Amino acid sequence: MLRLFRFLKPFRMTVLLVLVLTFFQVLSELYLPTLMADIVDLGIVQADIPYILKIGGLMLLVTAGGALCSVIAGFLSSKVASGFGKDLRSRIFTHVESFSLREFDQIGTASLITRTTNDITQIQQVLMMMLRMAVMAPMMCIGGVIMALSRDARLSWVIVAIIPILAGAIFTIARKGLPLFKAMQTKLDKLNRVTRENLTGIRVIRSFNRVGHEKKRFDFANRDLMDTGIRVNRLMAAMMPTMMLVLNFSTIAIVWFGGIRIDHGNMQVGDLMAFIQYAMQIMFSLIMLSVIFVMIPRASVSANRVREVLDLVPEITDAPQVREADGMKGTVEFRDVTFSYPGAEKPALSHISFRANPGEVTAIIGGTGSGKSTLIHLIPRFHDVDSGSVRVDGVDVREMSQETLRAKIGLVPQKAVLFTGTVAENIRYGKESATDEEIRHAAEIAQAAPFIAEMKDGYQSLISQGGTNVSGGQKQRLSIARALVRRPEIYIFDDSFSALDFKTDANLRRALKQETADSTLLIVAQRVSTVMDADRIIVLDEGKIAGIGTHHELMKTCDVYREIVSSQLSEEEIA
Missing domain, CATH: 1.20.1560.10 (ABC transporter type 1, transmembrane domain)
Known part of the structure; x- marks a missing residue:
């Protein structure tokens, strides 16, 4: 002390x-x-x-x-x-x-x-x-x-x-x-954990009729803390x-x-x-x-x-001497990257190599657990690779300052996260100095303007804690608008269109193509329809690249991609 x-x-x-x-x-x-x-x-x-x-x-x-x-x-x-x-x-x-x-x-x-x-x-x-x-x-x-x-x-x-x-x-x-x-402090941790899980997972708990079970969990943790407190x-x-x-x-x-x-x-x-x-x-x-x-x-x-x-010393820190980009804007390159989670039996990603250039759309598709989200999390350096290197603008991300690196990236996470505040404040989170016009423009591109206009106070409408007063699709569109207002060199969409209907998805991708023409786009998606028009599709299978190419190329050369396509599209659509 x-x-x-x-x-x-x-x-x-x-x-x-x-x-x-x-x-x-x-x-x-x-x-x-x-x-x-x-x-x-x-x-x-x-x-x-x-x-x-x-x-x-x-x-x-x-x-x-x-x-x-x-x-x-x-x-x-x-x-x-x-x-x-x-x-x-x-x-x-x-x-x-x-x-x-x-x-x-x-x-x-x-x-x-x-x-x-x-x-x-x-x-x-x-x-x-x-x-x-x-x-x-x-x-x-x-x-x-x-x-x-x-x-x-x-x-x-x-x-x-x-x-x-x-x-x-x-x-x-x-x-x-x-x-x-x-013991009291440890048991207080446990009580906080149980309480937090109950509050954040209330929808799942109710949908599976597990309220009684969770009440028993809470009562056990609460009584355990009380008993220790009584002894003290x-x-x-x-x-x-x-x-x-x-x-x-x-x-x-x-x-x-x-x-x-x-x-x-x-x-x-x-x-x-x-x-x-x-x-x-x-x-x-x-x-x-x-x-x-x-x-x-x-x-x-x-x-x-x-x-x-x-x-506790953070595992990921800035290098003693950071390097700046050497002129390229938005280029992302993976060079023989291998990455494992702590304690994992095998690597989450093995020998990944590809290059994504400005003005191109690079899509990543694969089955559940194939390593799609892990791959894109290596770009903003949420994790460091075990071997190989991830390069942005020709510089290893480990040699760049984290602030400089992340300033180049507009990330839309798989799980949309909104903060307590107004709609405008949530969009402006991507760029603190954004004007009202920039916010409206980003919302229009993200296909969020129509439902914002229907809200009582428009862009000044309040978003409740966790965004519980908007739907899943509305959350995703606001998250996309937050990334767009930043106008970064690299856009990363981690399965960010999953809650959108096909019409909104198509309109959004069409608007994105014009808005992000000079930027590098990386899109992680489950839907084949979302990635079909990409300049490059990377197919992942159990952490390894099963194929790289356009839709037509992969249909000829990649069995894994053909299986994914046939499971989602009819024979007429494939033809």
Whole structure:
């Protein structure tokens, strides 16, 4: 956890001020019992009313000063903790944005959300306590011991006898609590994962009548977390009564032995009252430390989880010296590319070689699992190849900066993703500076203008979270418009026409042909009708190229392509 405290660097002056204010607050609290003893021994015993009023007024001033220091220190510590949490969340979010898909799979989306929210909140709360309690408790304990010794050194042996008992109880509880805190965070991850799967997959769950099954899954994860939480709270609940029991017995012992010393004339009543106050301060400081020791293990678990994210080095990074394109615009070339997913028994792609040029349409077709989407994901460098190279404009994508590479590409993913906001904002996501005219033009090319015009507020109509208020075909057309408004050198359509009817599909491809005449088009498709007119069709079969050519060439030379065509078209259409 200490490694994360480097994010406190911008707040070091505020932290120093909190420490100074806490120090003066502790001084005021340590001074009050001495003043009270003076009132009793010198004021009440001698019936000196002016002295009582004088010292009483001084006590009020000291109390007011301590309260003011406490309020300001509390405000500043809250401000520091909140700023620390904000900076840490921003750091994690920025770092996670640089992750490749492999890192996302390694940690898990649900766990990343938990680490960015709940875990940082745990650290933030403990930091705020540490800025106050962790500083105040040692000062109070040491100061209380010194002041108690100054009142009566022999009576201080009661405190010496009590401290090991309290320390042992604190250590025992902290040792038992740490494994439970670790388990709680892991089980919270699981609960978040189950909840997320239920919310995102609600349509599938309902369509298969699995609501009851999912409710059982959620209840199991929820109860598992609750049971662990109850064990933790039961452990914590036992701590305070134990502390108070020790505290009360120590008070009885102090009064008992203090009374004996007063009776023998070795101590005054006021000194005994002050001694009791200092003993209470010492005990309460130890209780504060026990609370911190209980909270620190949980925060330590959270800090380790956050540090795991920050220490995770992205597999895909920019080269130390990036290269720029050598004049070509939009050329994509695969040179003997082989790629395997981690842990896979065989490569997803093997020895892939082809070239796609500007002004051409390159289509990729093949059966399910043949590697079509994997192939096009290598172009924007979502994954790195195992061997061979993927080149854009003649430069290996591993030698280009990721920002430069992806600025050349307009990708329409297989699963259309829309963001909360207006229709215009979703299209403008492809190009932040796009004008309203550019947005309308992109929507017209994508065949999205007609249904946008029918929406209540047109381009200012709101898209709900996940695009649930538009159909699958409308989502795809908005995603296509988002890529078109960017006007990139390379367009990649990953099975982006699957939800469109044949008429819309044909109109869209006709409009695309004119709009993207100078760009490189790569289209992944399941429909033969979508790829028939392509300049080049690449047929994939189990991660290997089964054939490359035009529709007519492949019908003569590629058995796999003929099977795909015959399964979709009638003999009259094939002829």
